Amino acid sequence: xxxxxxxxxxxxxxxxxAGAAFAEAHATTLTIAxxxxxxxxxxxxxxxxxxxQHPDIQLxxxxxxxxxxxxxxxxxxxxxxxxxxxITIGTYEVPIWAQNEWLVSLSDGMSEDWNxxxxxxxxxxxxxxxxxxxxxxxxxxxxxxxYRTDLMEEAGLEMPxxxxxxxxxxxxxxxxxxxxxxxxxxxxxxxxxxxxxAFLTAMANSFGARWFDEDWNAQFxxxxxxxxxxxxxxxxxxxxxxxxxxxxxNENLTLFQQGKCGMWIDATVAASFVTNPDxxxxxxxxxFALAPxxxxxxxxxxxxxxxxxxxxxxxxxDAAKTFISWATGQGYTELVAENEGWANVxxxxxxxxxxxxxxxSAAPFAQMTLDSINSADPNDPAVDPVPYTGVQFVAIPExxxxxxxxxxxxxxxxxxxxxxxxxxxxAQRLTxxxxxxxxx
Amino acid sequence: xxxxxSTRKKLMWTGxxxxxxxxxxxPILWTFLxxxxxxGVAIADPPVWFAFDWTLxxxxxxxxxxxxxxxxxxxxxxxxxxxxxxILIAVPAAWAMAFVPGKRTKDVLLWMLSTKMLPAVxxxxxxxxxxxxxxxxxSRILLVVVLMLINLPIIVWMLYTYFKExxxxxxxxxxxxxxxxxxxxxxxxxxxxxxxIASTILLNIILAWNEAxxxxxxxxxxxxxxxxxxxxxxxxxxxxxxxxxxxSMMAIAPILILxxxxxxxxxxxxxxxxxx
Numbered sequence: 096x097x098x099x100x101x102x103x104x105x106x107x108x109x110x111x112x113a114g115a116a117f118a119e120a121h122a123t124t125l126t127i128a129x130x131x132x133x134x135x136x137x138x139x140x141x142x143x144x145x146x147x148q149h150p151d152i153q154l155x156x157x158x159x160x161x162x163x164x165x166x167x168x169x170x171x172x173x174x175x176x177x178x179x180x181x182i183t184i185g186t187y188e189v190p191i192w193a194q195n196e197w198l199v200s201l202s203d204g205m206s207e208d209w210n211x212x213x214x215x216x217x218x219x220x221x222x223x224x225x226x227x228x229x230x231x232x233x234x235x236x237x238x239x240x241x242y243r244t245d246l247m248e249e250a251g252l253e254m255p256x257x258x259x260x261x262x263x264x265x266x267x268x269x270x271x272x273x274x275x276x277x278x279x280x281x282x283x284x285x286x287x288x289x290x291x292x293a294f295l296t297a298m299a300n301s302f303g304a305r306w307f308d309e310d311w312n313a314q315f316x317x318x319x320x321x322x323x324x325x326x327x328x329x330x331x332x333x334x335x336x337x338x339x340x341x342x343x344x345n346e347n348l349t350l351f352q353q354g355k356c357g358m359w360i361d362a363t364v365a366a367s368f369v370t371n372p373d374x375x376x377x378x379x380x381x382x383f384a385l386a387p388x389x390x391x392x393x394x395x396x397x398x399x400x401x402x403x404x405x406x407x408x409x410x411x412x413d414a415a416k417t418f419i420s421w422a423t424g425q426g427y428t429e430l431v432a433e434n435e436g437w438a439n440v441x442x443x444x445x446x447x448x449x450x451x452x453x454x455x456s457a458a459p460f461a462q463m464t465l466d467s468i469n470s471a472d473p474n475d476p477a478v479d480p481v482p483y484t485g486v487q488f489v490a491i492p493e494x495x496x497x498x499x500x501x502x503x504x505x506x507x508x509x510x511x512x513x514x515x516x517x518x519x520x521x522a523q524r525l526t527x528x529x530x531x532x533x534x535x
Numbered sequence: 536x537x538x539x540x541s542t543r544k545k546l547m548w549t550g551x552x553x554x555x556x557x558x559x560x561x562p563i564l565w566t567f568l569x570x571x572x573x574x575g576v577a578i579a580d581p582p583v584w585f586a587f588d589w590t591l592x593x594x595x596x597x598x599x600x601x602x603x604x605x606x607x608x609x610x611x612x613x614x615x616x617x618x619x620x621x622i623l624i625a626v627p628a629a630w631a632m633a634f635v636p637g638k639r640t641k642d643v644l645l646w647m648l649s650t651k652m653l654p655a656v657x658x659x660x661x662x663x664x665x666x667x668x669x670x671x672x673x674s675r676i677l678l679v680v681v682l683m684l685i686n687l688p689i690i691v692w693m694l695y696t697y698f699k700e701x702x703x704x705x706x707x708x709x710x711x712x713x714x715x716x717x718x719x720x721x722x723x724x725x726x727x728x729x730x731x732i733a734s735t736i737l738l739n740i741i742l743a744w745n746e747a748x749x750x751x752x753x754x755x756x757x758x759x760x761x762x763x764x765x766x767x768x769x770x771x772x773x774x775x776x777x778x779x780x781x782x783s784m785m786a787i788a789p790i791l792i793l794x795x796x797x798x799x800x801x802x803x804x805x806x807x808x809x810x811x
Contacts, residue, residue, distance in 0.1 A: 126755055131770040139600065155756045158600075158767035167752055174663045176672060178755045289771070344772055349578045352774075364772060374575045374774070 123414040124153045125180040128168055130161050132364075132401065134234050134441045135183065137431065138422060144430055145421050152414050161289070168406070172197045177408040180415045184230060186221040186399050186473065190490045193229040199405040199412055202227045206420035213425070213445045215465075218400045221473040221484070230402035231423040234364070235443025237467035238297060238396045239460075240384040241351065241369055242358040243377060246270045246277065250357075260301070260326065260387040260395070263358065267334035270357030279334030281356035282327070285343035286506035288498025293397060293487040294360070295505055296498075299323040301388045301395040305477035306489050306526075311535040313526035315501075315519045324515045328508060340510035352376060360386060360395070363467055366460035367438065383463040385470065391478050397487035398471035400444065443468050493533045500525050563787070569780035570594070577777040593781035601764055603785060610760035611789070612675050613750070614743040617682035618736055621690045624683075626732075629694035630720055634703060644695065647688040655685075655748050666753065673755045681753065682743045689742070690735055697731030698724065733800045737793075744790050761786040 129135045135158070142154055157179070159167060164183065171178045172192070184192070192198050205211070211219070214232060222230045240258065247254055250269035255262070267279030283294040296306065304319035314320060331339050334357075336350060344361060348368060351359045352375040359365070372378040386396030403422060405415045421427060425447060431440045437457035440448065442464055448454055449465045458464075476486040483489040488498060501522045508518035569577050571589045597603070632640050662681070663672070671677045701724065709723040725732065747762040754763055765786050768779040794801065 128755075131767060131773075131775065133773050136600065157755050157759070157763075159751075159763070160766055160769035161771050163751060163766050163769075170659060170663055170752060174660065174667060176663065176667055178672060345770075345774055348774060352575075352578065353580050355580075362772065368773065373573070374578075 122151050122153050123411050124155055125411060125414055125418055126155045126157060126178060127181040127183075127418070128157045128159065128164055128179045129183040130164055130401065131158050133367075135401070137435065137439065138233075138427075141427075141430055141434060145418065148421070149414075149417060152417065154418070172406045172408055175408045177406075177410055179406055180409040180411050181403055181418055182406055183233070183401055184404055185401055187485065187488045187490060187494070189222045189230045189402065189404065190224050190484060191492055192404075193224040193227075197407055198229040199407055199409070199415075200227045200229055201231055201405070201416070201419065204413065204416045205231075206417065206424065208426070209420040209424045210445075210447075213447050215444060215446060215468055217398060217468050217471060217473070218444055221398060221400060222402055230400075230404035231419050232400040232402045232444040233423055234441035235398075235400040235468055236362045236364045237398055237443070237464065237471055238294075238361055238386050239363050239366075239463055239467045240358055240360050240386060241366065242266075242382050242384065243270070243354075243356070243380050244382045245380045246357045247382070254382060254384050257385045257394075258387050260389055263360075263387045264326070264330045264333075267330060267358060271334040276355055277357060278336040278350070278355060279357040280330060281336055281342065281347040281350050281359045282331060282339070283343055283347065283361065284331070284335075284339040284506055284509045285341055285346070286499065286502040287343070288488065288495050288502060290343045290502060291505055291509075292498040292502035295323065295327065295502075297386070297397040297487040298327065298395040300393045300477045300486065301386075301391065302326070303389070303391050303393075303478040305479055305481050307482060307530075309480055309482050311482060311530060313523050313530065315523035315526065320519055321515065324505065324508065324519060328515055331509060340506045362399070363443065363460065363464040366464065367458075370459065383460050385463065385467060393476070393478055394467075394470050396467050396471055398468060398473055399487070493529060497526055497529050500529075563791070566780045566783050569777055570784045572777050574774055574777050577780070578774060593777045594785070596778055597768070597781050597785065601767065601782070603764065605757075606759060606761045606764040606786075607789065609675060609678075609754075609758055610744060610762075610786075613678045613682060613758075613760055614740045616675070616679035617686065617743045618690075618739040620679060621683045621687050621739060622732065622736060625687060625690040625694050625735075626720065626725070628691050629698050630724060632691070632695050633698035633701075634706060644692065647691060651685075651688055659752065663753070672753065673758050675758045677753055678750060678758060678760070681749050682746055685746070685749070686739050686742055690739055693735040693738070694728070694731065697728050697735075701727050730800065730803050733797075734803070737797055737801050740793070741790060 129139075139156055139158075145152075145154070165188070168179060168182050168184070170176070189198070202211070211228060215235060218232045218235045219228060222228055222232060240254070240263070242254055247266065247270065250266065252266050252269060254266070258266075263280065269279070271277065271279035283291045285291055299305070299320060302319050302323040304317060304323050305314050308314055336342065336355065342350070344365070347356065347359055347361060348365055350356050351369055354376045366381075366383060369375050369381050370378050386394045388394045403419045405412055405419070409415055423444065425445065428440050428445070428448060432453070437451075437454045440454060442448070442458070442461070449461060455461050471486045473484050473486050476484075483491060488494055504513075504518040504521045504525075507513050508515055513521075568584070570593055571591070572583070572587055573590060573592070576583055576587045632644060666672045666677050705727070706719055706723060709719050714723065745762070747766070750760050750762045751766055754760070765779070765782050768775060768782040
């Protein structure tokens with residue numbers, strides 16, 4: 096290689112790197128905080144599509160466990176840290192954080208083809224404050240009954256589409272075969288506001304119970320709560336697994352996939368796990384039904400949506416809106432379907448998905464998911480009127496603490512350390528104290 | 536006869552040591568095995584020990600999704616940086632407390648230790664605001680300083696205990712031979728305390744390596760160490776035990792290897808004191 100060609104190539108290289116540096120300097124970098132859920136991880140894998148469309152926006156991902164993420168993001172937003180441009184939060188945080196003016200409204204500035212009116216009304220309601228949308232749902236979920244069709248048949252029973260609690264209890268007892276390690280029903284028992292407190296709050300709604308009356312007085316001393324907890328404890332004693340007080344979503348998922356549960360009432364997102372033949376021993380023997388009711392007009396199902404929002408401390412709101420428009424738009428649904436199949440499309444956010452024949456035939460749980468989501472109303476969750484929003488939670492900042500403590504009381508009752516009456520008395524006392532201290 | 540008893544005793548103790556050794560090692564072994572299983576096999580009941588299709592799929596998935604080299608580099612820089620900075624400050628402090636104690640030395644020592652009892656979250660907001668004001672959020676230097684401050688009481692206490700065992704007369708002799716303070720610390724005290732200093736360094740590297748409160752809360756991407764790397768594989772909704780195990784193995788491997796090679800020094804430093 097002579098001197099001239101060396102010089103030429105050096106200059107060319109310099110030019111290239113200068114060009115790259117220029118592009119880099121003009122690129123916007125978005126830091127996205129997200130949770131480690133299957134759908135979110137899939138989105139990370141598909142971001143090449145976004146980068147091709149928007150080469151001027153670079154993405155950096157921070158994936159964290161739900162509670163760690165919440166702590167990280169809360170610290171960042173409340174101190175105006177500006178470390179994150181897009182955050183993944185749930186239905187619980189959105190109204191509270193929007194009230195604190197921590198979130199940017201998404202009611203304008205989104206891409207033109209991002210169709211807000213296509214969002215499922217129940218989900219959009221849960222993510223709005225005073226009619227303005229503050230987070231875009233990435234996937235939505237409710238809860239429903241997942242049951243073993245073979246065990247149900249052996250027991251000589253037929254699961255209705257909309258069962259009652261009484262039927263669930265009978266079926267659970269009929270399916271239980273402890274000698275063969277089969278438990279009629281697996282339910283959450285692990286303490287936590289997002290674990291057993293979520294399940295029991297949703298269940299209590301269908302028993303006519305509520306957390307607070309319209310004056311924010313705790314209601315654990317009512318008959319409705321007593322009926323709820325006693326029913327839950329009795330059913331778990333008759334037909335639940337051993338050490339149920341330690342079981343959360345993942346533990347029950349494991350039990351169900353191993354064929355040790357006749358029924359499991361939990362998040363609709365579990366449907367794709369239990370029907371996946373790679374992980375589940377019972378993949379082709381699973382049926383679905385709506386969460387049970389007691390004939391009082393409310394079902395025991397919840398409503399949750401993992402959603403993308405922009406913290407008000409972000410420095411790149413426009414780029415963040417561009418990204419959210421891509422990730423939660425209809426185009427993304429088609430992208431996932433193209434790459435991973437229709438069954439893996441993030442469910443529960445858009446009406447159009449449930450009108451798509453290809454999706455309906457690929458996902459056997461689609462209709463049940465939609466019906467479950469539609470039957471939950473975060474603005475009117477209980478039989479009696481309540482002063483709060485939220486189906487399986489109370490959308491006030493204090494609820495994380497109170498919900499977890501109440502969950503611990505219920506968990507202790509399930510472990511046999513105290514009676515239902517004692518657990519409810521303790522729950523009533525601690526909730527009243529905390530609410531008084533918080534100034535309600 | 537006495538010989539037989541002693542052999543039996545020896546055997547018994549060896550057996551017992553092996554039993555506890557394996558018991559303590561078991562979680563690491565299980566994590567290692569799980570990291571080569573598919574997610575389905577990872578939760579199989581009864582558990583599958585060795586007879587499964589070994590796969591590197593989890594390691595591939597973890598490599599693909601996360602920036603492991605960056606997390607590893609950050610962990611190394613933060614752990615070593617905070618430890619050596621700590622040692623630099625703690626050696627003179629421990630020397631002063633051990634050899635020229637004042638009336639309140641004991642109180643100072645206790646007060647230093649009492650700072651460890653402060654719930655970390657109590658100083659979270661002041662620290663975040665300070666870091667933000669200084670513009671050093673998500674930087675290695677912030678974590679080096681914070682972890683050094685957190686571990687400083689332990690470093691000072693450990694060094695103080697080792698230094699206390701060194702007879703003051705030796706230092707006195709050095710002084711009589713004309714050594715000044717700097718020479719006394721560098722040429723007399725430090726060589727005698729090397730096993731103690733070495734085990735202090737090792738223990739503090741391990742503590743800094745495993746610190747998972749500040750390292751997760753004060754970082755986002757560029758300074759995120761291995762603790763944040765592992766935290767990203769924990770999931771409340773979905774079973775990713777095999778991937779979590781692979782991520783854990785990748786995170787603990789460096790410290791495991793370091794511990795393996797330096798176990799003699801570590802044990803000696805922790806059990807025999809400074810000058811025996």
